[in-house]
Amino acid sequence: xxxxxxxxxxxxxxxGTSVKIECRSLDFQATTMFWYRQFPKQSLMLMATSNEGSxxxxxxxxxKDKFLINHASLTxxxxxxxxxxxxxxxxxxxxxxxxGGEINSPLHFGNGTRLTVT
Amino acid sequence: xxxxxxxxxxxxxxxxxxATLTCNYTNYSPAYLQWYRQDPGRGPVFLLLIRENEKxxxxxxxxxxxxxxxxxxxxxxxxxxxxxxxxxxxxxPFSGGYNKLIFGAGTRLAVHP
Numbered sequence: 001x002x003x004x005x006x007x008x009x010x011x012x013x014x015x016g017t018s019v020k021i022e023c024r025s026l027d028f029q030a031t032t033m034f035w036y037r038q039f040p041k042q043s044l045m046l047m048a049t050s051n052e053g054s055x056x057x058x059x060x061x062x063x064k065d066k067f068l069i070n071h072a073s074l075t076x077x078x079x080x081x082x083x084x085x086x087x088x089x090x091x092x093x094x095x096x097x098x099x100g101g102e103i104n105s106p107l108h109f110g111n112g113t114r115l116t117v118t
Numbered sequence: 119x120x121x122x123x124x125x126x127x128x129x130x131x132x133x134x135x136x137a138t139l140t141c142n143y144t145n146y147s148p149a150y151l152q153w154y155r156q157d158p159g160r161g162p163v164f165l166l167l168i169r170e171n172e173k174x175x176x177x178x179x180x181x182x183x184x185x186x187x188x189x190x191x192x193x194x195x196x197x198x199x200x201x202x203x204x205x206x207x208x209x210x211p212f213s214g215g216y217n218k219l220i221f222g223a224g225t226r227l228a229v230h231p
Contacts, residue, residue: 006161034218043122043207043223044162093161103217104150104169107209109161 002028002098006110013084013117021079021113023094029074030096034107035067038091050077050094084117091115120146120213122222124206130228137195139225141208144189148210151184151191156205156224165206166193198229 003026013019023033031052036044048058048069056069066088068080081088091114095107123142131137141151150169154162168175168184168191175182181194195202205224212218 004161032217036221041126041223044221046212046218046220049218091159095161097217103211104152104167106152106164106167107154107162107219109163111161112159114159 002108004096004108004110006094010114015085015117016083018082021092023077023110025075025096028098033077033094033096035079036093086117089115089117124222125225128226133229133231135198137198137227139193139206141191141222146213152209153193154207200229200231203229
């Protein structure tokens, strides 16, 4: 089946530093990947859509300069949290569609990255 | 704007019983709806898709219904097992961008032996 790998699974960083999270589709190509964040006991909130070879599209209220997304290849998207602050502490999850990427096909998720900013 | 509501209260049931989870939505008529399972500290895993012209979908012990008049989907797990304990999320396509999904907050299911 389609596998999405996300790395690192956990990261602790100091306030003001930047953190990069990688999302890879291991056995399929993904022209589009989606980045979500999730607070405890809350729903996944879509942050942005990562598009291979072009700029990401961000959801309303998400700072594009804060959350830099790069989708340089058909199997890799990265999310960089710049100048992280404690309020950025959250669970970040990436996802992608396999196959032809039909709009109703399921999303395959990575196992998430738990970011803690101290 | 679109809203999805799932029971925030955890659902506790005895092993062997049928679990029924509810997903209600407003301000929208989605072309399809999906259900996912999420275990603690993990990403969601896809379970079932149901389209707007389908009333019911089954997969092994799972059954999903989709009532577009009530704007509601029901998710059933029959003969539940402790291994079914997890959080179950429903997801709908964004009204403005069908390739994006919006998720409910999920309902936590605990199946007791």
